[in-house]
Amino acid sequence: MTPTHPCVVGIACFAILGCVTVAQALVTLEVTEGNSTCIKAELSASFSITYDTANGTRTVMVPLPGSAVVGGASSCGGDGRSPWLVALFGDGHTLGLSFSSNNSLYSVSNLTLQYNLSDVTTFPEANSTDVVTVETTSVGMVARVNTTYRCISVSPVIVGGATVTFSNVKMEAYMTGDDLSPNESVCTADQNSTTAPPPPPSTTTAAPVPVPTPPGTPNQGSYSVSNSNGTVCLLARMALQLNISHFSALQNKTIQEVVNLLPNQTTSSGSCDPSSATLVLTQGGTTNLSFLFTLVTSSLYR
Ligand SMILES: *[C@@H]1O[C@H](CO)[C@@H](O)[C@H](O)[C@H]1NC(C)=O
Ligand SMILES: *[C@@H]1O[C@H](CO)[C@@H](O)[C@H](O)[C@H]1NC(C)=O
Ligand SMILES: *[C@@H]1O[C@H](CO)[C@@H](O)[C@H](O)[C@H]1NC(C)=O
Ligand SMILES: *[C@@H]1O[C@H](CO)[C@@H](O)[C@H](O)[C@H]1NC(C)=O
Ligand SMILES: *[C@@H]1O[C@H](CO)[C@@H](O)[C@H](O)[C@H]1NC(C)=O
Ligand SMILES: *[C@@H]1O[C@H](CO)[C@@H](O)[C@H](O)[C@H]1NC(C)=O
Ligand SMILES: *[C@@H]1O[C@H](CO)[C@@H](O)[C@H](O)[C@H]1NC(C)=O
Ligand SMILES: *[C@@H]1O[C@H](CO)[C@@H](O)[C@H](O)[C@H]1NC(C)=O
Ligand SMILES: *[C@@H]1O[C@H](CO)[C@@H](O)[C@H](O)[C@H]1NC(C)=O
Ligand SMILES: *[C@@H]1O[C@H](CO)[C@@H](O)[C@H](O)[C@H]1NC(C)=O
Numbered sequence: 001m002t003p004t005h006p007c008v009v010g011i012a013c014f015a016i017l018g019c020v021t022v023a024q025a026l027v028t029l030e031v032t033e034g035n036s037t038c039i040k041a042e043l044s045a046s047f048s049i050t051y052d053t054a055n056g057t058r059t060v061m062v063p064l065p066g067s068a069v070v071g072g073a074s075s076c077g078g079d080g081r082s083p084w085l086v087a088l089f090g091d092g093h094t095l096g097l098s099f100s101s102n103n104s105l106y107s108v109s110n111l112t113l114q115y116n117l118s119d120v121t122t123f124p125e126a127n128s129t130d131v132v133t134v135e136t137t138s139v140g141m142v143a144r145v146n147t148t149y150r151c152i153s154v155s156p157v158i159v160g161g162a163t164v165t166f167s168n169v170k171m172e173a174y175m176t177g178d179d180l181s182p183n184e185s186v187c188t189a190d191q192n193s194t195t196a197p198p199p200p201p202s203t204t205t206a207a208p209v210p211v212p213t214p215p216g217t218p219n220q221g222s223y224s225v226s227n228s229n230g231t232v233c234l235l236a237r238m239a240l241q242l243n244i245s246h247f248s249a250l251q252n253k254t255i256q257e258v259v260n261l262l263p264n265q266t267t268s269s270g271s272c273d274p275s276s277a278t279l280v281l282t283q284g285g286t287t288n289l290s291f292l293f294t295l296v297t298s299s300l301y302r
């Protein structure tokens with residue numbers, strides 16, 4: 001029997017609202033023209049989106065589902081247009097990545113997220129039915145031409161009031177072959193990653209389910225996020241214990257686990273912009289925690 005893919009669980013926590021677990025699918029997206037592929041991406045992504053309700057704002061975590069398809073305005077470019085990958089998912093939501101290149105490097109020149117607030121399953125109690133479009137040109141995905149951009153690390157991109165969190169990214173644009181080039185441009189987060197690689201999948205297939213021993217009190221860790229200019233823009237000191245319940249397809253049941261975050265095996269990353277910040281904590285390649293902080297402007301704090 002072939003080993004199953006390790007299940008990556010993303011957890012998003014929002015001030016006041018508590019935490020949500022999101023099982024992330026690895027999605028493959030290809031833009032083709034004629035018989036040739038010009039953009040191919042294998043990635044996991046999730047979106048944390050803050051929207052208005054009658055009672056105030058609410059934040060939801062939306063995964064890019066495995067059912068996402070390439071469509072819309074996707075194109076290989078040419079005639080002065082940029083290559084554009086547009087993924088469609090759910091009830092009229094889209095994620096678009098537009099590329100640009102000079103002869104040595106290519107990059108994601110802009111990221112567009114479109115979400116449909118009429119979708120009441122995803123956005124309960126939204127007080128608007130608009131389709132909202134947010135866009136950013138600071139995406140930070142750059143690779144050498146004829147290589148695959150690789151970024152296994154969790155990397156958040158802030159776009160308007162939303163944060164797109166990518167992980168397990170392998171992507172190539174301006175492709176010359178039929179498949180991703182074996183030559184890779186590895187993102188800086190992966191180069192500096194001190195995180196131990198994820199443990200190999202268990203080789204025993206019918207092993208009895210280990211009875212989890214409850215962990216003790218979690219230790220406090222100190223986690224920081226730096227700006228592009230190296231200035232620390234977010235500092236968090238906390239001890240974290242997670243009580244996670246998720247459905248295991250392998251065991252065909254919902255599993256409840258209590259996990260302590262081990263500060264010495266946890267790396268932090270993230271990003272800041274003038275009105276919000278994201279802190280991503282990664283432990284052992286299988287636990288990703290994203291914290292989204294939004295600046296609330298209030299006369300109380302002036
Ligand atoms: C695509 O491939 C098929 C079969 O290999 C071939 O018949 C067809 O002409 C090709 N089309 C283009 C646009 O290259
Ligand atoms: C919003 O307010 C109404 C009335 O006060 C209440 O019934 C409802 O539960 C509130 N919704 C949320 C999400 O707090
Ligand atoms: C939705 O609610 C927010 C505040 O919660 C308010 O500022 C906004 O005008 C409302 N929008 C609509 C379309 O009612
Ligand atoms: C983003 O890319 C798309 C597709 O290339 C383009 O239509 C749009 O104008 C771009 N937006 C910005 C701000 O560059
Ligand atoms: C937005 O969602 C609503 C309700 O789910 C659906 O009827 C509508 O077609 C969607 N809009 C787009 C642009 O897909
Ligand atoms: C391509 O762009 C990069 C960064 O913008 C620059 O360092 C490099 O010199 C450029 N190469 C060419 C051939 O223009
Ligand atoms: C990329 O590959 C194509 C086709 O193999 C080749 O023509 C081109 O010179 C290569 N570009 C670079 C920068 O290596
Ligand atoms: C990978 O890079 C090496 C050295 O730069 C080059 O010789 C080789 O052709 C490249 N392979 C592909 C598939 O582009
Ligand atoms: C990665 O490490 C290199 C040297 O080890 C350092 O120059 C660089 O600033 C580090 N990058 C990040 C994003 O930490
Ligand atoms: C770094 O950028 C922040 C805003 O992004 C600014 O407040 C700070 O002064 C900058 N620090 C340096 C050393 O340039």
Ligand SMILES: *[C@@H]1O[C@H](CO)[C@@H](O)[C@H](O)[C@H]1NC(C)=O
Nearest residue numbers: 247248249250251252253254
């Ligand atoms: C999973 O469990 C449910 C009830 O416990 C059972 O009805 C179902 O057939 C099981 N599915 C598989 C694939 O074993």
Ligand SMILES: *[C@@H]1O[C@H](CO)[C@@H](O)[C@H](O)[C@H]1NC(C)=O
Nearest residue numbers: 196218219262263264265266
């Ligand atoms: C990490 O910390 C735990 C508890 O403080 C300790 O038992 C363990 O040996 C440490 N591991 C490493 C790799 O330092």
